[in-house]
Amino acid sequence: MSQPISPAVLRERLQWRYATKQFDSKQQIPADVWQALEDALVLAPSSFGLQPWQFLVVDDKALRAQLRPVSWNQPQITDASKLVVFLGLRTTAVGDVDRLLARIGKVRGATTQSLDSYRQMMISFVQGRPAPELGAWNARQVYIALGQFMASAALLGVDTCPMEGFDPAAYDRILGLEGSPYRTLCVCAAGYRAAEDKYALAPKVRFAKDEVVVHR
């Protein structure tokens, strides 16, 4: 087991991160680094462990070219080494709960019976809420994964650019998600900053720490 990293390393890596506007299209993320970032997505925490998400890694150049015009023509869409489209479940159904329980049974060797009270709790949560509320809840979980992904990338020295500036309906159409349980929520490009990206050197803008972190 690896030792924890130091507070100084964490702080410096997170300071180094910024929303990269221009990626070096010639520099690719090495395979072992990318595998760890995919694992960071898989390992992200979620409420009840339901993992109401899917992550589309778009490598196909033609598909990237199709997505760019519906993303305000932002060059990150085509230039970054990797592009991840973050999808969330449109709602949560009993079947989603049972899919998780089946997985728990498989991974932990638990019997369905021993999980019955956990199942009842989740089912009553899901059945007590309208579909759009569950969709919004799922979306929040997806953003946990986005946060874990970007922090992990910064630790590994990989630049990212999170993006909400795109047409989600066009994404759903282009990616064949219409009528599927998933919808597009956000996009994150990953790769390496271009030498000429002037934003890399701009001081990071954050509100004063004592306005943001309040002790009680």
Add this chain to the structure above:
Amino acid sequence: MSQPISPAVLRERLQWRYATKQFDSKQQIPADVWQALEDALVLAPSSFGLQPWQFLVVDDKALRAQLRPVSWNQPQITDASKLVVFLGLRTTAVGDVDRLLARIGKVRGATTQSLDSYRQMMISFVQGRPAPELGAWNARQVYIALGQFMASAALLGVDTCPMEGFDPAAYDRILGLEGSPYRTLCVCAAGYRAAEDKYALAPKVRFAKDEVVVHR
């Protein structure tokens, strides 16, 4: 500047993480480690950089004791070294945009004039959406911070437990947030796992990687 960490370290630290159910109430997070975790909150990315959040670090024991019964009596609320209540802006107003622009001006020495098109873009985004939609958008940003916080804690060897199982209205009342621009969205306990927490040894349950990460 610190070098990036290795893919193996990232993977092992994220594998080590789990939703800690029992904290060792005697073990406190050292001050330098906690400062880095507060910085991870401050440095979290958000859409437009608006940082529509506040993080309440509840150290007061009496206040923690008040929160526990409205949190399904979960012991993490009182036993963990630290408790962070994640707040999101209920909506986004023109004043929030201007607060950010003033901060950009201060940090980067930019003139208000040079930021005018950026301001117009944000204002038209905000004015084009109803308040509840902006509140939901803000909530998603807060979950980016939650994701960055939990990943950072795992890297530093600090255990966490994210919690949504509480009464948000009771939190808002107890924390004096009623009538304020912020509302309670989620809670995260941080500290060190108790030796007797059996969940620490349970295999992590995640769907198969090829079901979650899909290549296109």
